[in-house]
Amino acid sequence: MAAPMTVNEKSKLPKVLIIVLIVILLMTTMVFGYIAFNSSGPNFDINKLIKPNKEEDVLLNEFVVNLKSENNRKNYLKLQIALMCNEESDKAIIESNVNKIRDRVVNILLDKTSSDILEGDNIKNLKGELKEEINLALKDELVKEVYITDLVVQ
Structure with a gap:
């Protein structure tokens, strides 16, 4: 059988769980950000805003x-x-x-x-x-x- 957890091990468990959740949240945000900015949706073209100097x-x-x-x-x-x-x-x-x-x-x-x-x-x-x-x-x-x-x- 598993040995019972000590008080010190019980306090480390929530810290590790929080760190893992933060890492997962950051990775998810990065993936959605990449998809949002690199999608083939409507693109913003700065050249349409700037009037070219036509000679x-x-x-x-x-x-x-x-x-x-x-x-x-x-x-x-x-x-x-x-x-x-x-x-x-x-x-x-x-x-x-x-x-x-x-x-x-x-x-x-x-x-x-x-x-x-x-x-x-x-x-x-x-x-x-x-x-x-x-x-x-x-x-x-x-x-x-x-x-x-x-x-x-x-």
Whole structure:
């Protein structure tokens, strides 16, 4: 027969039972948590909340202009640019004001010499000047960037 339990053994039994129940409860919680978060139910997509920054480009027709003469040399410039904006509505505004934009671009280019365009960081400066003047023509900061897609100076 089994020997009767002592007082010390009787007090250890409830502590062991409580520890075993806590471990079982924790394991059950972890299993249900794993199932709940990895189920194929409706998923939360953070990308739907964040509006992606969509870029729109407007490619303008080619510009061919005579440059300002330099040392009695006549040069011409062939240039094509694309205007980048952020919204479809901005693109529509730009497309509806193409004549204003082309006028500003031509006036800027007619005032340049070939060295004004080809030397140093002048292309970067030209792009900044074009962006500023185009936005002035549009009376809003719609154009975020000017891309030169074709450039020939002769």
